[in-house]
Amino acid sequence: MDIRHLKYFVAVYEQGSVSAASRQCFVAQPSLSSAIRQLEQQLNVTLFLRQPKGVTPTEDGERLYGHACRLLGQFQALQRSFTEPVDKIRFRLGLIRALGVERMSDLLRQFSLQLPGLELQLVEPDEPCDARIISPELLKSGEQFQPMYHDHFQLALPAGQPLALKQRISLQDFAGLALIKRTPCEAWQKLYPELVRQGIKPDIRADIHTIEYALGLVSAGVACALVPDFEQLRQRQDLVLRPIAMAGLERRIGLAYSPVQASGLALETLLRLCQKLAVP
Structure with missing residues (x-):
């Protein structure tokens, strides 16, 4: 026909x-x-x-x-x-490490769904970009900050580690403890100087940059590591999360952007999504 x-x-x-x-x-x-x-x-x-x-x-x-x-x-x-092809919208988003794969994937999926034609490029936060998801310490002059997440750090231990039987880890428990140094990490920058000040020496087994590799070593029983208390980590059977008896082992994560660019459709959409994630 x-x-x-x-x-x-x-x-x-x-x-x-x-x-x-x-x-x-x-x-x-x-x-x-x-x-x-x-x-x-x-x-x-x-x-x-x-x-x-x-x-x-x-x-x-x-x-x-x-x-x-x-x-x-x-x-x-x-x-x-x-x-009639959809107009392309190019957007460069800077991301710090260890943001949590699941929650970031969900955020970026919603961002893409709400903007047909979006060409999203993920870059390091110090590269030229349209917006950045960072901690407040990395804010540049003139940037606005929209809070998103408030993470508390805990100690991830192999499931068979004797300290896993304790409900809270003291600073003295770090003496001789097989530990993974992970940098950059806000909690490590607070915890390690305090251990040094008290004369407590952990057994540093590795210096890792990504949380995924650090968790892999914890799961293999090599050492323990400081990690944010992501929901998906609490459900794992190969490791145990325990709080540490020290205040301030936390971080805030948010969207940093220039108010001059805030009128763009892509940034307006991302900002609206991030505002929904804001933790009081």
Whole structure:
């Protein structure tokens, strides 16, 4: 069935006249009449009753009209999807490390869904970018900060580690403890100087930059590590999280952006999503 024949049929139906439809479609009347006959032969029906001053649709013609309009609408939508591409929106987002794969993936998924045509590039937070998800300590002059997360750090221990039996880890428990140094890490920068001040020496087994590698070593039983208390970590069976008896082992995470750029559609959308995540 030719899509043009359906177009001609709809024109005849709506004009009530073959001659009027031929003028509307810019096609010769014999060609249009031939298209209608071919449709009738293919469907084995009569679509119009010829009258002295035009045509009247039959019951089958009425039924075909509804189908034809839907099919033509779908065909036009298909054509537009290829001939009218969505405008691209390029956005560079700087991210610090150890933000939590699950929660960041969910945020970026929602960001992409709300902006068709988004081309999102993730970069280091010190590279040129449109906005950054960072801690307040990394704010630059003139940047605004929209809070998102408030993370508390705990000690991740292998499931079989004897300290896993304790409900809270004291600073004295770090003496000789196999420990992974992870930098940059806000909690490490607070905890380690305090251990040094008290003369407590842990057994540093590795210096790791990413939380994923640190957790891998904890899971393998190599050492313990300071990690944010992400919900997904509490559900793991290969390690145990325990709070540390020291105040201030926490961090705040938020969206840093220039107020000059805040009127852009992409940044407005991301800012709105981040405001929903704000922890009081």
